[in-house]
Amino acid sequence: MDAYLVDWFSVIFRWLHLITGIAWIGASLHFVWLDNSLEDPGEEKKGQGIKGELWSIHGGGIYNFNKYQLAPPSWPSVLHWSKWEAYTTWITGTLLMVAVYYLQAQSYLVGSDKLISDPGVAVVASISYLLSGTLVYEALVRSPLRHREGVFVVLLALFIALQCWLATRLFSDRAAFLHVGALMGTIMAGNVFLGIIPAQKKFVAAVQAGEEPDPAPAAFAKQRSTHNNYFTLPVLFCMISNHYPFLYGHVLNWLILIAIIAITAYARHFFNLRHRGIFNYWILVRAFIAFLVLAGWLGYERYAERQASLAMEVADDAAFALIDKHCTVCHAEKPTQPGFVAPPAGILMDDRDAVLRSATQMATAIKTDYMPLGNLTGMTAEEKAELVAWLEQQAGG
Numbered sequence: 001m002d003a004y005l006v007d008w009f010s011v012i013f014r015w016l017h018l019i020t021g022i023a024w025i026g027a028s029l030h031f032v033w034l035d036n037s038l039e040d041p042g043e044e045k046k047g048q049g050i051k052g053e054l055w056s057i058h059g060g061g062i063y064n065f066n067k068y069q070l071a072p073p074s075w076p077s078v079l080h081w082s083k084w085e086a087y088t089t090w091i092t093g094t095l096l097m098v099a100v101y102y103l104q105a106q107s108y109l110v111g112s113d114k115l116i117s118d119p120g121v122a123v124v125a126s127i128s129y130l131l132s133g134t135l136v137y138e139a140l141v142r143s144p145l146r147h148r149e150g151v152f153v154v155l156l157a158l159f160i161a162l163q164c165w166l167a168t169r170l171f172s173d174r175a176a177f178l179h180v181g182a183l184m185g186t187i188m189a190g191n192v193f194l195g196i197i198p199a200q201k202k203f204v205a206a207v208q209a210g211e212e213p214d215p216a217p218a219a220f221a222k223q224r225s226t227h228n229n230y231f232t233l234p235v236l237f238c239m240i241s242n243h244y245p246f247l248y249g250h251v252l253n254w255l256i257l258i259a260i261i262a263i264t265a266y267a268r269h270f271f272n273l274r275h276r277g278i279f280n281y282w283i284l285v286r287a288f289i290a291f292l293v294l295a296g297w298l299g300y301e302r303y304a305e306r307q308a309s310l311a312m313e314v315a316d317d318a319a320f321a322l323i324d325k326h327c328t329v330c331h332a333e334k335p336t337q338p339g340f341v342a343p344p345a346g347i348l349m350d351d352r353d354a355v356l357r358s359a360t361q362m363a364t365a366i367k368t369d370y371m372p373l374g375n376l377t378g379m380t381a382e383e384k385a386e387l388v389a390w391l392e393q394q395a396g397g
């Protein structure tokens with residue numbers, strides 16, 4: 001497909017995905033907060049079947065939310081359901097996946113040194129990865145194991161960790177982080193579609209018929225909803241991770257991803273407890289220390305590599321020759337590489353000043369094997385080491 005058209009699809013779907021995603025996660029965070037912050041409504045309201053209430057001020061005025069124990073005394077003419085935010089986020093995300101990773105599989109989905117090198121096979125593997133992961137979660141959540149909370153949490157954590165490792169074996173590093181996010185996002189949308197909404201329909205049907213609603217589907221829906229809640233922060237990290245090659249391009253990227261998912265889900269736990277009036281600041285402290293350990297480890301490695309680079313001698317001419325050979329086919333005002341219509345990421349390398357401005361970013365992109373993209377220009381390890389050394393000397397000097 002024409003590169004210009006693919007760029008437009010990418011813009012439009014990304015923009016829509018962001019908007020619908022904000023609507024979904026925004027509503028979800030709001031309701032979690034609302035539910036956890038309900039206060040005693042007083043005797044009169046309790047008499048009307050109100051379980052809890054919350055007052056808040058926003059924009060034009062003061063709002064009073066009431067949560068009913070079961071049915072309201074008279075059924076509202078309009079009842080808002082939160083479901084299309086989730087479905088449209090998933091649909092636009094899938095379209096974006098197609099535009100970026102399937103239509104441009106050779107550049108973005110396939111990585112060097114991975115199990116799959118054929119773009120068509122990679123697309124099939126991507127669909128299978130997402131589908132099978134969602135099915136395994138569904139099987140797990142529907143099994144009796146879900147009644148044993150401790151065991152279930154451990155299994156779910158192991159399952160996600162395995163998916164992190166698997167994705168980095170199958171797909172390019174950048175696509176791998178995104179696939180873990182897409183899998184968790186698909187599981188979340190599945191939870192809404194397959195669990196939460198059907199339970200709500202049963203609930204509404206029962207209370208409208210004046211029957212006592214069956215508590216089992218509601219409890220199951222609550223459990224799925226809790227999983228979604230803990231997935232939220234990790235998924236958002238995966239979705240923005242493609243800006244950070246220093247994380248996804250690391251040799252132990254799967255371990256870094258597992259650590260970040262664990263830290264962010266754990267930090268979410270603090271907020272969930274806080275909404276219920278439990279202030280366990282140790283959770284945040286532990287999450288922060290874990291984060292510092294991660295940053296310290298990566299920082300130390302970077303320092304050691306930099307020292308080695310600074311000791312290497314590379315002539316300016318040799319460095320520019322390498323850039324000319326391996327980068328400017330794409331990173332030029334008018335790229336000569338087929339499929340490119342503008343300098344990617346806005347990064348130009350046609351003169352010394354332009355190169356100096358982006359030296360640090362360029363060094364990171366090469367070191368992590370992200371660039372040259374898909375190593376289309378066949379850059380060797382020696383050439384990479386040489387150019388990285390020169391770039392780091394420029395950035396440091």
Ligand code: HEC
Binds near residue numbers: 242243361379
């Ligand atoms: C085959 C085309 C191609 C070649 C060759 C290429 N790049 Fe890129 N480059 C891209 C594309 C496409 C992007 C944007 C990727 C994205 O959106 O994440 C990019 C993005 C970048 C970025 C920004 C990454 C970021 O932080 O988001 C840097 C830096 C970069 N390239 C450096 C280089 C260097 C240095 C070389 C040569 C060693 C090189 N590129 C060769 C296509 C190429």
